[in-house]
Amino acid sequence: MMASTPEESKDALLPDFPSGPLHVYRARASFNWKELALFLEDEDILRLKKTIFSALENDPLFTHPRGCDLSMEQYRELTFRRCKRIFEYDFSLPGDLLQNPLKALVLVNCLGMYDWSLAIKVMLHAYIFVSAIYNSGLERHFKYIPKVFSMEVFGCLALTELSHGSNIKAIRTTAHYDPATEEFILHSPDFEAAKFWVGNMGKTATHAVVFAQLYTPGGQCHGLFPFVVQIRDPKTLLPMPGVMVGDMGRKIGQNGLDNGFAMFHKVRIPRQNLLNRTGDVTPEGTYVTHFKDDRQRSAASLGILSTGRACIMSISVTNLKLAVCIALRFSATRRQFGPTDGEEIPVLEYQLQQWRLLPYLAAAYALDHFSKSLFLDLIQLLQGLLGDDLSTRQVDLGREIHALVSAGKPLASWTAQRGIQECREACGGHGYLAMSRLGDLRNDNDPNCTYEGDNNVLLQQTSNYLLGLLERGGPGGTRFESPLKSMNFLEAYPAILHQRFEVASLQDCLDSAVPLAAYEWLVCYLLRESHQKLNQERKSGSGDFVARSRSQAYCCRPLALAFLELTVLRRFHEYTRQPSVPTPLQAPLRRLCALYGLWSLSQHTGLLYQGGYCSGERAGKLVESAVLELCAQLKDDAVALVDVIAPPDFILDSPIGRADGELYRNLWAAILQGSGALERASWWPEFTRKPNVGSVRSQL
Incomplete structure (x- = not known):
């Protein structure tokens, strides 16, 4: 048997799309979508995806x-x-x-x-x-x-409580060590300390990793630690003695997932159930740890939160991908109006539709690259923790990743939230049908803005990190270097503040280096403003807590977001300009990068003028014109760019976003397949029953 050629194996891995109305746009694309798919992801990953998708589609369950x-x-x-x-x-x-x-x-x-x-x-x-x-x-x-x-046990992670979510230091569940029995006594002091919002806990979890305040004999608290706790009998799913566990009920979305609560009444667990990588208790009750700084120990024990937040970033980006796939395929086949009465054109041809949707396509590409690269950085951090690496670089890496995920989750989940809504509206009434799937995507994405840390609270972690760097840096101070180099630009902090927007032409503005330079200035400006605002509040007599609280709305919050947007843009800018990018892919990728940067930057126009980086109307108009020009340049590539990131039709599950582009045929078929679409209402006798006029009024 002859071996298959690379071209044949590529076609097997990435089969051609069915012919149909979308072929018109696919034929216009400036690149081969299969080549881009293979550039963005390894063949092993593409093969894994294909295996998973095929398994789901072929399994009746x-x-x-x-x-x-x-x-x-x-x-x-x-x-x-x-x-x-x-x-x-x-x-x-x-x-x-x-x-x-x-x-x-x-x-x-x-x-x-x-x-x-x-x-x-x-x-x-x-x-x-x-x-x-x-x-x-x-x-x-x-x-x-x-x-x-093997599903002999079913797990969950129990951190947050009814009265405390983001403020994890105030978690009130306790674990007191009893040396007489070599057990920890897990206890919820009252209902406000009930573990709450725990996924899988409502109906199915048999075991939980429970975070509790660890106490040794004598009453000394050593902070928050994780414990493995059995909460149900795997043979009966009934609660274990001393455990009250239940379900929280219906949510806005994700109702196939059972979120639950649990309270513990003096539940005894073996000493060995303490997850003790960062600290332990001897059989006699002595607390031991190899960390000199308890803050380092606490950060290491809560490293799992960075993992969760990094996953949520990727989940949010996936939601955005699905939404833009549906909306752009719809827009390429939905025809409305035209230059003459007898002609209708696809709504994607309208500049307004391009302006509404293509920046979110660019955001999906940029954020996808960032979330993947940051996840790999996180794996590096976790490998260091497993190796008990206590080096300065490891500590700095942990702080930097914490700052990045603390702003990355808000940026990704909020961008997806806004993008899905824009996609829903861009699909008109058809997008409002549940079968379009856009409503489910919106509802299922919504919790990403809240769990694993409220977005606005998380942003404070990032701004605090940046302000801490500024306070330690400067002339004669420490350098602004960071392991992932995301902070290194601050070495030029004073000089950057003197820079101004100086772009000669529209063509020059189409380069992602333009928003990159503007973002560096914006972050430095917001860092200076936040620092000054904080000092101003402190000088006025406010304590540090109040001063930080009063510095959030117009200073620290936009600082954290702008810094993360800069970091996403920088990584995508460097990625799209690496020598390994095939020549046919360079133009579309660089346009996506420039569009993401300029579109994101345009949301900070007020600050750019307020701080003096821009002056006169020309700068603002140039950025707007560049956004529209990039949209126009990407319009013919839009369907091919969607094809790269779209899952198979069975997985996408949207009649208005199918790969063949037969919009009306697919929608009509889905409508007719609906339960009871052509049936008489089951309550039809009520229609024939005439109202008894005045009977209700007489009872009032």
Whole structure:
């Protein structure tokens, strides 16, 4: 048998799309979409995605329940059964997920493209729960890991409480050590200390990694630590003695996922159930740790939060990808109006539609690259923690990643939130149909703005980090270098503040170096303003807490967002200009980068003028013209760019976004397949019953 050529293997991995109305735009594309797909991701990852998608499409258990609304109980049962099935496929082997966390993220995103309730359930059980044990525990705890993948136990992570979410230092669940029995006594002092919003805990979790304040004999508290706690009997799913566990009920979205609560009444667990990588308690009750600084110990023990936030970034970007795939395919086939009465053109040809949607396509590409690269940085950090690396670089790397994920999650989830809504509106009334899937995407994305830290609160972590660098830096101070080089530009902080917008022509403005330079100035300006505002508040007599609180709205919050936008842009700018980018791909990728940078920058126009970086009307108009010009240049590539990131039709599950572009045929077929579409209303006798006029009024 003859070996297949590279071209043949590429076609097998990335088959051609069906012919149809979208072929017109595909023929106009300036590049080969398969070449871009293979450049952006390794063949192994593309093959894994194909394997996952094919498994779901060919398994009857994953058939979309067309035309029927499942009750919450039915949805949760179906989600759990699907979760079990996922672990029967070889793409979820524990070795792969532990040794290559990027594969775990790919699995979660592929499942999320199908259904986020399923994806989050799998992620919390097989990745977050397992990662907490693997990264925070020692070998004695690894006995749980194979049981996770055989589903002998089902896991969750219990951190937040009813009265405390973002303020994790105020968590009130306690774990007092009893040397007489060598046990910890886990206790919830009152209902406000109930573990709350815990995914998988509502109905299915048998075990939880529970964060509690660790107390040793004598009453000394050593801070927050994770413990492995059995909360249900795996044979009966009934609560363990002393554990009250329940479900929180219906949510705005993700109702296949059972979020729950738990209270502990003097529940005894073995001493060995403390996840003790960062600190331990001897059998006699002595607390020991190899960390000299308790803040370092606390940051290391809570490193799992950075993992969760990095995952949420990727999840948000995936939601944005799905929305722009649906909206742009719709826009390329939806014809309305035209230059003459007898002619209708695709709505994608309208500048306004391009301006509404193409920047979000650019954002999807830029944020996708950033979230993947940051996830790899996080893996590097976690490997250092596992190796007990206490070097200065490791500490600095942890702080830098914490600052990046603390602003990255807000930026990604908010961009997805706005983008999905814009896509919904850009699809008109058809986008409002539930079957378009845009409403479900909007609802399922919404919690990304809140869980694993409220977005506005998280941004304060990033601004505090930047302000701390400024206070330690400057002439005669420490340098602004950081392990990932995201802070290095601050070396030129004073000089950057003197720079101004100096772009000679529209053509010059189409380069992503223009918004990159503007963003460096903007971050330096906001850093100076935030620092001055903070000092002003302190001089007026405010304590540090109040001073920081009063510096958020117009200083620290935009500082954190602008810094993250700069970092996303810089990484994408460098990526699109590396020598390995094939020549045919350079133009579309660089246009996406420039569009993302200029579009994001345009949202800060007021600050650019307020701080003096821009003056006169020419600068603002030049940026606006550049955004529109880039949209026009990318318009003919839009469908091909969508083809690169779109999942198969079965996974996308939107009749208005199918790959063949047969918009009206697909929509009409989906409507007719709806349950009861052509049936008489079951309550039709009520229609024939005439109202008894005046009968209600007489009862008032």
